[in-house]
Amino acid sequence: MTIQEIIKLLPHSPGVYRYYNSEGTVIYVGKAKDLRKRVAQYFVDPSRLNTKTRLLVGKIADVQYSVVDTEADALLLENNLIKQYKPHYNILLKDSKTYPWICVTDEAYPRVFLTRQVQKDGARYFGPYSTVMHARNLLDFFYANWQLRSCRHKIDSGTILRGKIRPCLDFHLGRCRGCCVGAVGTEEYGGWIEEITSLLKGGVNDIIKGYEARMKTAAEELDFESAQFFKEKAESLRKHYSRSIITAARDLEADIFSLVFDGPEAFGNFLRVRGGAVIQSLNLGFRSQIEEEQATVLSTFIAEIESKFGSLSKEIIVPFLPDVQINGIHFTVPERGDKLSLLELSAKNAREYHMGTLRQREHTDPDAFHRSVLEELQKALGMDVLPEHMECFDNSNIQGTNPVASCVVFRGGTPSKKDYRKFKIKTVVGANDYASMKEVVNRRYSRMLEEAPEDLPQLVVIDGGKGQLDFAWQALCELGIQDKLTVVGLAKRLEEVIRVGDPYPLFLDRNSQSLKLLQQIRDEAHRFGITFHRSLRTKAEVHSALDDIPGVGPKTSERLLLHYGSVARIASAPLEDLINFAGPKLAKRIHEALSPTLS
Numbered sequence: 001m002t003i004q005e006i007i008k009l010l011p012h013s014p015g016v017y018r019y020y021n022s023e024g025t026v027i028y029v030g031k032a033k034d035l036r037k038r039v040a041q042y043f044v045d046p047s048r049l050n051t052k053t054r055l056l057v058g059k060i061a062d063v064q065y066s067v068v069d070t071e072a073d074a075l076l077l078e079n080n081l082i083k084q085y086k087p088h089y090n091i092l093l094k095d096s097k098t099y100p101w102i103c104v105t106d107e108a109y110p111r112v113f114l115t116r117q118v119q120k121d122g123a124r125y126f127g128p129y130s131t132v133m134h135a136r137n138l139l140d141f142f143y144a145n146w147q148l149r150s151c152r153h154k155i156d157s158g159t160i161l162r163g164k165i166r167p168c169l170d171f172h173l174g175r176c177r178g179c180c181v182g183a184v185g186t187e188e189y190g191g192w193i194e195e196i197t198s199l200l201k202g203g204v205n206d207i208i209k210g211y212e213a214r215m216k217t218a219a220e221e222l223d224f225e226s227a228q229f230f231k232e233k234a235e236s237l238r239k240h241y242s243r244s245i246i247t248a249a250r251d252l253e254a255d256i257f258s259l260v261f262d263g264p265e266a267f268g269n270f271l272r273v274r275g276g277a278v279i280q281s282l283n284l285g286f287r288s289q290i291e292e293e294q295a296t297v298l299s300t301f302i303a304e305i306e307s308k309f310g311s312l313s314k315e316i317i318v319p320f321l322p323d324v325q326i327n328g329i330h331f332t333v334p335e336r337g338d339k340l341s342l343l344e345l346s347a348k349n350a351r352e353y354h355m356g357t358l359r360q361r362e363h364t365d366p367d368a369f370h371r372s373v374l375e376e377l378q379k380a381l382g383m384d385v386l387p388e389h390m391e392c393f394d395n396s397n398i399q400g401t402n403p404v405a406s407c408v409v410f411r412g413g414t415p416s417k418k419d420y421r422k423f424k425i426k427t428v429v430g431a432n433d434y435a436s437m438k439e440v441v442n443r444r445y446s447r448m449l450e451e452a453p454e455d456l457p458q459l460v461v462i463d464g465g466k467g468q469l470d471f472a473w474q475a476l477c478e479l480g481i482q483d484k485l486t487v488v489g490l491a492k493r494l495e496e497v498i499r500v501g502d503p504y505p506l507f508l509d510r511n512s513q514s515l516k517l518l519q520q521i522r523d524e525a526h527r528f529g530i531t532f533h534r535s536l537r538t539k540a541e542v543h544s545a546l547d548d549i550p551g552v553g554p555k556t557s558e559r560l561l562l563h564y565g566s567v568a569r570i571a572s573a574p575l576e577d578l579i580n581f582a583g584p585k586l587a588k589r590i591h592e593a594l595s596p597t598l599s
Contacts, residue, residue, distance in 0.1 A: 003043060003060060003062075003063060004043065006062075006063050007036060007039055007040050007043065007063070008036075010035045010036040010039055010063075010065060011035055011036065011067060012034050012035070012036050012037070013034070013035060013067045014031075014032065014033050014034070014035070014067070014068055014069070014070060014071050014073070014074045015031075015032060015035045015065050015066050015067040015068050015074055016029060016030070016031050016032070016065065016066045016068070016074050016077045016078050016081060017029070017030050017031075017032060017035055017038070017039050017063060017064070017065040018063070018064045018065065018081065018085075019056070019059075019060045019062075019063060019087075019089075020060070020061055020062040020063070020064065021059045021060070021061055022059075022061040024062075026081075026085040026087050027056065027059060027060070027087050027088050027089055028056055028060075028087050028088075028089040028090055028290075029078055029081045029082050029085060029087050029090055030078065031071070031074040031075055031077070031078040031299075031324070032074065033071055033074075033324075035065055035067070039063060039065075042056075042057050042060075043057065050290070050291045052089075052289060052290040052291065053290045053291060056089045056289075056290055070326075070327060071324040071325055071326070072324060072325070072326040072327060074324070075299055075302070075303045075324050075326075076303055076306065076307070078300075078303070079300065079303035079304060079307055080307070082300075088289055089288075089289040089290050090288070090289070091266075091286045091287065091288040091292055091296075091297060091300050092286065092287055092288075100114050100115070100116055100127060100128060100129050100132050100135045101114070101115055101116065101118055101125045101126060101127035101128050101129070101135075102114060102115075102125070102126045102127055102129075102135055102138065102139065102200060103115045103123050103124070103125055103126075104123060104124045104125075104126070104193060104196070104197055104200075105121075105123045106121070106122035106123050106124075107154070107155070108155060108156050108157075108186050109149055109155050109179040109186065109189050110189075110190075110193050111148075111149065111150075111152070112139065112142055112148055112193075112196060113139070114132070114135055114136065114139060124197060126197070126200040126201070127280065128280075128282065128308065128309075129280070129281075129282075138200075142196050143175070145233065145236055146192040146195070146196065147174070147175060147176050147177040147184075147192075148176070148192065149170075149176050149179045149180070150170060150175075150176065151168060151170075151180070153165055153180060155179050155180055159180070160180065160181065160182040163181075165180040165181070166180075167180055167181050168180075171183075177189070195207055200279065201274060201279065208234050211230045211231075211233045211234035212230070212231075212234050214226075214230045215227045215230035215231050215234065218230060252273055252338065252339075253273065253274050253313055253314070253315070254273050254313050254315040254316065254317050254332075254339070254342070255270065255271070255272050255273075255305070255312055255313040255315075255316045255317070256270070256271040256272075256273065256316075256317040256318075256342050256343055256345075256346045257269075257270055257298060257301055257302060257305070257316065257317070257318050257319075257346070258318075258319055258343060258346035258347040258349070258350045259294065259297060259298060259301065259319065259350060260347070260350045260351050260353075260354045260511070261294060261297075262354060262376075262511075262512065262513070263372075263375075263376050263379075264287055264288050264289070264291070265285065265286065265287050265288075266285070266286045266287075266288075266294075266297045266301075267283070267284075267285050267286075267350050267351075267353050267354040267357065268283065268284050268285070268286065268301045268350055268353075269281070269282070269283050269346045269347070269349040269350035269353060270282045270283075270284070270301070270305050270346070271342065271345070271346045271349070272309070272313070273342060280309070281349065282305070282308070283349065283350070283353040284301065284304060284305075285353070285357060286300065286301065293323065294320065295320065295321060295322050295323040296322075296323050298318060298320070298322040298323075299322040299323050299324045302316070302322060302324075302326075312326075312329060313329075314328060314329060314330065315329070315330050315332055316329055316330070316331050316332070317332050317333075317334060317339050317342060317343050317346075318331055318332070318333060318343075319333065319343060319347065320333060321333065351511065354511070358513065366414075367412070370412055370413030370414060371386075371412075371413070372513075373413055373513040373514060373517050374386050374387055374388060374412075374413050374517075376512065376513055376514040377459075377514035377517055377518070380506070380508055380512070380514045381459070381486060381488065381497070381499075381506075383458065383459070383486050385458050386458065387457075387458045387459035387486070388411060388412055388413075388458060389409070389410075389411055389455070389456075389457040389458055389459075390409070390410040390411075390457055390458070390459045390460075390461060390521055391407055391408070391409050391410075391444075391457045391459075391460050391461070392407070392408050392410075392460070392461040392462070392463060392521040392522055392524070392525040393405060393406070393407050393437060393440055393441060393444075393460070393461075393462055393463065393472065393525060394406050394463040394522070394525035394526050394528075394529045395425075395433050395436045395437060395440070395463075395464075395468075395529070396526075396529040396530055396532070396533040403424075403425035403428065403431070403436055404422060404423060404424055404425065404529060404532050404533045405422070405423040405425065405436060405437070405440040405529060406420070406421070406422050406423070406525050406526075406528040406529030406532060407420065407421040407422075407423070407440070407444055407525070408420050408521060408524045408525045408528050409457075410517075410521050413517060415521075415524060420528055421444065422528065422529070422532045423440050423443060423444075425439060425440070426439070427439050433464065433467070433468060434467050434468060434470075434471040435471065437462065437464070437468045437471050437472050437475075438471040438472065438474055438475045439475075441460075441471075441472045441475040441476065442475040442478065442479065445475070445476065445479050445481060446479055449479065449481070456481065456484055456485055457485055458485060458486065459485065459486050459487075459488070460472070460476075460485055460486070460487040460488075461487075461488055461489075461490055461518060461521055461522060461525075462487065462488070462489040462490070463489075463490060463492075463522050463525055463526060464489055464490075464491065465489055465491045465498060466489065466498050468489060469487065469488070469489035469498050469500065470500075472487060472489075473487060473500050487500060488500075490518050490519070490522050491505070492522075494507070495507075495508075495510070495515065495519065497518070546560065546561075546567060546570070546590070549589060549590055549593045549594075550589070551586050551589060552582075552586070552590065556581070556582055556586070559581055560578075560581055560582070560590075563581065567594065570590070570594060571591075571594035571595065575587060575588065575591045578590055578591055
């Protein structure tokens with residue numbers, strides 16, 4: 001049976017489809033609101049598909065499917081099958097590490113501790129937490145404000161009555177109330193545990209209000225010690241959770257999802273808010289072998305969080321709508337107010353996660369990192385070849401004085417300083433950036449064609465706008481190499497990429513690594529040119545009339561200036577005095593050369 005015949009048999013129902021290759025391996029798992037319509041999209045007009053998706057379609061030998069009741073069920077089944085089969089062309093979760101949880105045991109005197117293993121032992125687990133530091137900070141806060149036990153003894157009434165356990169050092173230091181010796185009852189200790197679990201669920205505001213009410217009651221009964229105790233408890237909670245209270249909507253209960261896209265990769269952040277406090281936060285990365293819609297990636301992210309945390313909130317705040325609808329859940333795309341602030345906070349965390357991942361890659365595998373950036377730049381500029389060899393030109397002058405230009409070279413995405421070149425402008429008079437750019441580009445590549453024509457760069461970047469780019473293009477056309485490389489301009493004001501013959505500038509994503517690479521090479525060309533121009537200007541400023549006299553070297557000039565202090569005083573000095581520093585012939589030459597200067 002052919003694929004087309006299989007498609008005709010597919011139902012118009014929500015479900016999950018699986019693509020198999022000729023070896024019987026699952027290569028792609030997808031969900032659909034309408035199975036027949038969704039699968040048919042891959043085969044109706046292959047020319048509309050991108051390259052990677054066409055490769056996928058070319059390998060499909062069989063299609064199987066599973067029908068479910070709703071889109072939400074399809075989303076969960078898709079997520080489970082992707083984890084089971086790990087298909088090559090699917091969005092794969094990149095972060096598979098085990099996250100920490102806070103465990104509250106099911107005992108007469110429960111223990112509260114950190115774990116990475118969730119077991120079905122009757123204990124309550126809260127999390128997961130994105131970092132161990134966050135979880136440990138919570139534990140430190142609990143132990144500092146409640147005298148919880150840290151031992152692992154099995155404590156019950158029989159153990160206390162028989163006195164089998166001696167109190168440890170924590171009891172003598174006041175860190176533990178002494179559960180093992182019956183110094184605190186199960187009812188009082190259980191109250192502490194309920195307060196802690198309420199905090200872990202996000203009920204900090206209710207607990208603070210409860211402490212404040214008990215403080216007022218104790219004060220009315222003139223029990224000022226208890227009132228002070230409850231006041232300190234409320235202040236401690238308020239101080240610790242002040243960093244988490246990020247919205248005025250204290251009754252808000254919502255889950256927030258945000259995504260940052262970088263080519264085939266996506267970096268997501270999830271926040272869970274209860275009572276205006278962030279009680280959970282998690283970062284996850286995704287990578288797809290084919291081009292997926294952003295709404296699809298968001299749906300995958302939501303399904304992954306549901307599989308980790310269980311049921312979702314009734315309200316989910318997102319930057320855009322996912323491609324599924326889930327019964328009982330309302331998706332909100334905020335435009336203003338506290339919800340927008342929460343979404344922006346989540347997006348900020350996603351961007352930080354993105355940048356941290358890139359920095360880690362650059363540190364651990366710089367070659368792979370730079371190659372991925374070059375591939376991104378190649379795709380953004382529509383180049384046929386990878387820009388492994390890039391060169392950038394920049395002009396530098398101050399009101400036409402000491403006009404210079406610089407050329408910096410990047411190979412493999414990193415500076416190649418041995419190939420840097422600097423130029424003094426020879427044929428242009430005055431401050432003419434356009435003509436100067438044409439001269440420098442012509443000089444650079446005419447010489448390269450003579451000495452190493454095989455070393456022409458794949459990409460030339462011009463620091464400037466359309467004017468500088470047009471004159472650089474003229475120079476390349478005169479040399480006949482305009483078809484052998486790509487040339488673009490990078491304007492500073494809006495960081496737009498100017499292309500030859502394109503009336504509209506190209507705006508790259510400001511957070512993309514491709515734009516940052518262009519900015520890096522442009523800034524490096526500017527720095528190199530400014531340094532060269534500054535050195536020439538400094539030499540011009542210290543130049544004196546002595547330097548123009550034949551036979552006067554640096555040492556003689558320095559000796560005369562140190563003694564007389566200025567050229568004017570040297571010119572007014574008697575010839576007999578100059579003989580003591582330069583000899584009869586040279587002293588006479590200096591005296592005759594500087595006499596017109598004195599007059």
